[in-house]
Amino acid sequence: EVQLVESGGSLVQPGGSLKLSCVASGFTFSNYWMDWVRQTPGKSLEWIGEINTDGSKTNYAPSIKDRFTISRDNAKSTLYLQMSNVKSDDTAIYYCTRNDGSPFDYWGQGVMVTVSS
Amino acid sequence: ETTVTQSPASLSMAVGEKVSISCKTSTDIDDDMNWYQQKSGEAPKLLISEGNTLRPGVPSRFSSSGYGTDFVFTINNVLLGDEGIYYCQQSDNVPFTFGSGTKLEIK
Numbered sequence: 001e002v003q004l005v006e007s008g009g010s011l012v013q014p015g016g017s018l019k020l021s022c023v024a025s026g027f028t029f030s031n032y033w034m035d036w037v038r039q040t041p042g043k044s045l046e047w048i049g050e051i052n053t054d055g056s057k058t059n060y061a062p063s064i065k066d067r068f069t070i071s072r073d074n075a076k077s078t079l080y081l082q083m084s085n086v087k088s089d090d091t092a093i094y095y096c097t098r099n100d101g102s103p104f105d106y107w108g109q110g111v112m113v114t115v116s117s
Numbered sequence: 118e119t120t121v122t123q124s125p126a127s128l129s130m131a132v133g134e135k136v137s138i139s140c141k142t143s144t145d146i147d148d149d150m151n152w153y154q155q156k157s158g159e160a161p162k163l164l165i166s167e168g169n170t171l172r173p174g175v176p177s178r179f180s181s182s183g184y185g186t187d188f189v190f191t192i193n194n195v196l197l198g199d200e201g202i203y204y205c206q207q208s209d210n211v212p213f214t215f216g217s218g219t220k221l222e223i224k
Contacts, residue, residue, distance in 0.1 A: 035213075044204065044216070045161065047211075059211045061212040062212065095160055100166070101167075101208075102149065102167065103151040103167060104163060106163075107162070108160065
């Protein structure tokens with residue numbers, strides 16, 4: 001059974017940093033691109049970015065470029081999202097997703113990040 | 118960036134009725150459109166992927182059509198368990214973008 005389990009969400013002050021993790025199981029993690037998607041309270045979904053299978057290539061949404069960094073550790077089957085210089089608009093539920101050739105076929109349960117002073 | 122315009126924002130349907138949701142894209146995306154269902158308190162679930170392909174285990178009551186810039190998602194014989202929010206998402210080009218969602222209520 002495919003499982004994606006995020007962790008690391010918390011309350012963080014504006015301008016601060018936070019690192020989210022996503023542990024994958026039930027499939028060969030190193031064979032798949034992985035993505036992060038977020039959902040702001042009461043609003044729609046926003047794609048944050050993606051990373052290729054060996055971690056050598058990433059793509060990001062313009063809204064977070066240069067502030068967020070996606071990385072992975074295939075030996076640990078873990079995906080990461082390093083968030084820096086966070087803003088109130090970054091308050092959201094963050095989902096780790098498996099990228100099945102661009103559709104997101106599996107999602108984690110999500111982790112809440114709140115940016116507030 | 119490809120903008121995805123989804124309508125309507127909400128629907129209220131009776132059990133057994135047919136549901137139709139539209140998504141229009143600002144650029145030609147071939148058939149690279151995906152559809153998700155999100156129930157309250159849960160993560161989105163992929164129902165239909167590129168090429169109007171029904172995902173394994175998804176009932177055939179769900180379907181989609183469209184190519185280029187105009188897409189339609191359909192639920193035939195809607196059930197109480199179909200309540201939730203439905204999203205379209207284009208996967209033709211980055212940044213991948215989602216529609217604003219359609220909230221489906223079953224009367």
